[in-house]
Amino acid sequence: MTVINPSSISGITSITMPSGDGNVLTIHTNDGVERFRIDSSGNVKVGSACTISQDGDVFFTGVTTATTYAGSGANLTNLPAANLTGTLPAISGANLTGIAATDNVRTGILDVAGVSTFRNTMNVGAAVTISESGIEASGIGITVANINGTQIGGRRNFIINGAMQVAQRGTSFATVNNEYTLDRFRIQGSHNGAVTVTQSTTSPDGFSKSFKIDVTTADTSIASSQYSQLTYKVEAQDLQNLAYGTSAAKTISVSFYVRSNVTGTYTFAIQQSDNSGKQVSQTYTIDSADTWERKTFTFAGDTSGVINDDNGKGFDIYWNFAIGSAYTTGTSRAAWTANADADFAAGHTANLLSSTSNEFYLTGVQLEVGSQATDFEHRSHGEELRLCHRYYYIFADARDDGSTGQLATGFAYHAGQAEGTIHYPDMRTAPSLVQATGTNYYGAYNNGSNATWNSFSWYQPSPRVGLLYQGSTSGLTQGQGYRLQFANDNAYIHLDAEL
Amino acid sequence: MAYPTNPIYKLLKNPDGVVDCVQTQIGDSEPYKLTVIPFMEDNKDYQDYLAWVAEGNTAEAAD
Numbered sequence: 001m002t003v004i005n006p007s008s009i010s011g012i013t014s015i016t017m018p019s020g021d022g023n024v025l026t027i028h029t030n031d032g033v034e035r036f037r038i039d040s041s042g043n044v045k046v047g048s049a050c051t052i053s054q055d056g057d058v059f060f061t062g063v064t065t066a067t068t069y070a071g072s073g074a075n076l077t078n079l080p081a082a083n084l085t086g087t088l089p090a091i092s093g094a095n096l097t098g099i100a101a102t103d104n105v106r107t108g109i110l111d112v113a114g115v116s117t118f119r120n121t122m123n124v125g126a127a128v129t130i131s132e133s134g135i136e137a138s139g140i141g142i143t144v145a146n147i148n149g150t151q152i153g154g155r156r157n158f159i160i161n162g163a164m165q166v167a168q169r170g171t172s173f174a175t176v177n178n179e180y181t182l183d184r185f186r187i188q189g190s191h192n193g194a195v196t197v198t199q200s201t202t203s204p205d206g207f208s209k210s211f212k213i214d215v216t217t218a219d220t221s222i223a224s225s226q227y228s229q230l231t232y233k234v235e236a237q238d239l240q241n242l243a244y245g246t247s248a249a250k251t252i253s254v255s256f257y258v259r260s261n262v263t264g265t266y267t268f269a270i271q272q273s274d275n276s277g278k279q280v281s282q283t284y285t286i287d288s289a290d291t292w293e294r295k296t297f298t299f300a301g302d303t304s305g306v307i308n309d310d311n312g313k314g315f316d317i318y319w320n321f322a323i324g325s326a327y328t329t330g331t332s333r334a335a336w337t338a339n340a341d342a343d344f345a346a347g348h349t350a351n352l353l354s355s356t357s358n359e360f361y362l363t364g365v366q367l368e369v370g371s372q373a374t375d376f377e378h379r380s381h382g383e384e385l386r387l388c389h390r391y392y393y394i395f396a397d398a399r400d401d402g403s404t405g406q407l408a409t410g411f412a413y414h415a416g417q418a419e420g421t422i423h424y425p426d427m428r429t430a431p432s433l434v435q436a437t438g439t440n441y442y443g444a445y446n447n448g449s450n451a452t453w454n455s456f457s458w459y460q461p462s463p464r465v466g467l468l469y470q471g472s473t474s475g476l477t478q479g480q481g482y483r484l485q486f487a488n489d490n491a492y493i494h495l496d497a498e499l
Numbered sequence: 500m501a502y503p504t505n506p507i508y509k510l511l512k513n514p515d516g517v518v519d520c521v522q523t524q525i526g527d528s529e530p531y532k533l534t535v536i537p538f539m540e541d542n543k544d545y546q547d548y549l550a551w552v553a554e555g556n557t558a559e560a561a562d
Binding site: 311312413417419428429430431432433434435436437438439441455456457458459460461469471488490491496497498499 | 511513514519520524529530531532533534535536537539541542543544545
């Protein structure tokens with residue numbers, strides 16, 4: 001090896017290594033340690049920690065310091081978390097993996113444009129838990145504008161006596177047709193069978209009563225125009241918040257519990273007769289014999305069918321038990337469309353009247369605003385009774401009050417006429433006077449003279465007051481006061497203002 | 500009382516001599532169910548009566 005040992009060399013413009021083993025250039029410090037090398041492949045090495053290869057790769061085993069770096073960082077690995085600071089650029093996080101279970105995602109705002117799915121329970125602080133089972137909030141209130149698009153609290157249910165608690169007219173109705181039975185519910189039909197209706201104690205959990213219809217005379221072949229059904233009428237002014245006839249018309253949901261030994265397809269319908277004469281109708285199936293099943297329906301609001309703001313009928317609701325082909329051959333209507341007989345019970349195939357062994361139960365009837373049928377809104381017996389009084393009111397009933405039960409303080413208008421004013425809770429309209437009549441069922445009594453008669457007449461009734469009178473009796477003393485009272489334990493005075 | 504079965508309605512005069520109610524009775528024996536219906540247009544029973552009349556029927560005259 002040639003040794004050149006001046007303190008400085010200048011003017012050299014090219015150094016060419018020899019061939020063979022000598023084809024390498026090294027520079028050593030004075031202690032003989034190699035500090036710099038250009039090998040035969042053109043790689044440049046500084047000591048043992050830095051290599052610059054001819055193909056552009058650079059290898060350092062020490063610390064690299066620079067003002068800026070440019071180019072791809074695709075293969076950077078093991079970046080220390082403490083050294084990643086500053087602002088993240090707008091990049092995809094699609095391949096983020098291994099995010100630890102806690103505390104690793106923190107932000108002031110989580111802004112998700114699409115659907116977010118949380119695969120497990122989600123906690124908000126210590127008091128709110130959102131899970132697949134629902135939302136639990138302990139120790140705090142929940143503030144929301146509405147639930148299910150309507151008011152949050154009670155009075156969701158438009159149906160009065162939906163739990164079949166109230167039975168002012170009686171709890172058993174033999175061979176009944178085209179009459180109200182349990183309060184607000186009317187049985188009606190045109191067929192060759194016969195049915196009885198009772199207030200039953202067979203009921204789903206959480207209920208104590210149900211409407212029950214028993215077939216006592218079968219009709220195995222329902223003619224085209226025949227039918228058997230239960231109806232409920234909703235007063236029109238109570239439906240104004242549905243905003244029917246406007247662009248804000250609200251969706252409604254109907255739900256009820258049914259049970260029957262006759263499985264199969266039944267139909268349910270609502271008609272709205274004000275202005276537009278429209279209807280919706282749907283089928284439902286009783287899947288299992290003698291088993292309570294809850295059925296729910298949702299109907300979008302009717303933007304064109306105005307419901308009058310009055311005390312007339314708003315909705316007529318129907319549960320069909322058996323119905324002829326004139327009403328079944330059309331199409332079920334989930335949207336409000338013009339009344340058409342063929343659509344009224346389209347798809348109905350069950351015939352409850354087919355055997356005297358057949359029976360059908362109904363309870364938990366609810367009509368509410370919103371697209372979700374919610375749990376039945378239970379009200380107290382007293383509340384339901386007061387609501388029923390708008391439509392039917394027992395003024396007095398000797399079967400409960402006794403055969404000498406009092407009716408009113410009266411007087412003798414003349415010797416042959418007794419009369420007395422009665423007051424009652426505001427009813428829907430001036431009511432009909434419904435009474436038992438028979439020989440000497442009613443009477444007028446005082447210390448001097450008495451009279452009895454068979455029935456009362458009804459003078460100038462209003463929704464809240466009317467005059468009971470009997471103008472064909474005798475023996476009274478004109479101008480004297482009398483107790484008007486029952487004289488038979490079957491007598492009763494009821495008032496009827498049903499729809 | 501012997502109650503007419505056809506017609507099924509009977510008109511009633513009030514103490515002033517004005518016909519302002521109609522009555523109808525059902526039942527085969529005592530106690531009968533007797534309904535006295537005021538002439539009020541939004542009374543359902545009165546509407547049923549008017550429908551019955553519209554079918555060509557006529558109620559028994561008042562006493």
